[in-house]
Amino acid sequence: MDTDGSRSARAALVAALDVVGLAPSERFDRIVRIAREVFDVPLSYINLLDDTLLHTLTQNIAGEPTSGPVEWSFCQLTVQRPGPTVVRDTLDDPRTVHLPGVTSRGIRFYAGVPLTMPGELTIGSLCLMDVRPREFSPQDEAALIDLGRWTEQALAKGLQHDRLLEVVEALTPPPVHVPGWTLTGLSVPYGDLSGDVHDWTVADDAVTVTLADIMGKEQPAALLAAGLRAALRQHEDLTPVAAVAAVAPRMTEDLGRASAFATLFHSRLTPSTGRLDFVDAGHGLVVHLHADGTSEIRRSRDLPLGLHPQGVPFRPGSLVLEPGDALLVASDGALDLGDGTIDTLTDIGRTLRRAPSTSAFLETVRLRAAEHAEDDVTVLVLARDAA
CATH class of the missing domain: 3.30.450.40 (GAF domain)
Structure with a gap:
């Protein structure tokens, strides 16, 4: 009543x-x-x-x-x-x-x-x-x-916002060299530690790229982030949809115990062709920057891990990064760098285009996040060199 x-x-x-x-x-x-x-x-x-x-x-x-x-x-x-x-x-x-x-x-x-x-x-x-x-x-x-x-x-x-996230620091992937490509990222915690996790691995003619945002409280979120990262690495030889399907049952169980869920963008790039296959589980903060100056936001149509119905397959997606294209993936904390709407993602993309280098772009993000963000901020850039 x-x-x-x-x-x-x-x-x-x-x-x-x-x-x-x-x-x-x-x-x-x-x-x-x-x-x-x-x-x-x-x-x-x-x-x-x-x-x-x-x-x-x-x-x-x-x-x-x-x-x-x-x-x-x-x-x-x-x-x-x-x-x-x-x-x-x-x-x-x-x-x-x-x-x-x-x-x-x-x-x-x-x-x-x-x-x-x-x-x-x-x-x-x-x-x-x-x-x-x-x-x-x-x-x-x-x-x-x-x-x-x-x-x-x-x-x-x-x-x-007024509490320090009591989490362990997410592992930062080491730099990798992929001929003809730039792959880099940055995580800026709100406080001392970050609850976001981003990762990449290189094997033969495939690059696996991941960004996840664990929604939860205190240390369980960080433990779940580490577990998700490790589980996906165990299946890096699979397609993204197969890898996510493989880890989803156990992760859903763990997330449920912690009353948490995870938005996830998990992808696999074939550098020789520029084809990127991916699964977007409730993330939806991905912008494809085309070489001609246009951009396209890739929306999610699946629910996050922990909320996605059991037995319902995740939907595979794909795109092609042509010479001069770039893909920008961000956690939702990056929206604090603008007006809080999806247009902020497009604005961040314009900042990337104008920056003299990706390292200069990441430094700009770091400074803006320190001043404006009220959440962990993670951005990941996958750019193909111009022809």
Whole structure:
């Protein structure tokens, strides 16, 4: 039951998170983007509630309201119970038939999961909406719960900025020489230590390149990062999709015990052809910089390790780096170097293009991260020499 006391405590915690009213954040936009694709719905929102108002952190349509009375919202139902709230047809449910979303926007389907912070205080919801009635299976509910966990982790970062991450330092891969290519990277911790992990290995005519971001708390995250790095190295002779499939069951088990998950970009380059095969598990922070000056952001359509449904194969991806092309991969802390949106990744790419060398670019990133970042920042550059 939502009492006056719980509403006041919720409002205080929402204020402490300091995310309401800010510019769109890629940390949250990425979650609802994946939710829309996974469930094939047109609308998905991350909403927070204070005493009287609902605030959405993720606009789906330009110009739509970002706040409104709690009593007008579907979210008021979701925060009343611990599990998912599913309304398969809003016109058949007396709780929703008179809501403005139904009468004015034509919303016919709703599914939401509550978002809970430390202390078991519910502060909002992650929800899906559609303009047609639809079914929602137990497997769908489980997947929505997992996405809610991811959202809670993203929100909780705002409460952890003043603490030192008690993690062991991720191993930094040694420099490698690949004729015709530049492969380099940098990790800047928020505090003394970093929770990100990046790695590369060279074998025959193949280069394996990895960047992972372990979402979790304190030392378990670092231990999981080291374990993931070691597990992938054991399977470096496999294709990326086969390697990730091989390590996913055990990593999912370990991540589940630690209440954590990992976004992962794992790839294999054939230097002679420029072909890059990859798996992107919930990462989605990859930009392909073409030699002609254009760029393309590669989006993820899979969930992170620890949230990805068991038995569902990861989707293989591929691209070709032509002479003069470069690939830039970053952890989500790099978004703090700009306005927090995905456009920051494009801006970092422009900085790389303008830099006199990759080492000068990395030094620029290091300085900006030290000044602006509120999270670990890792960037990885894979560049093919011009013809």
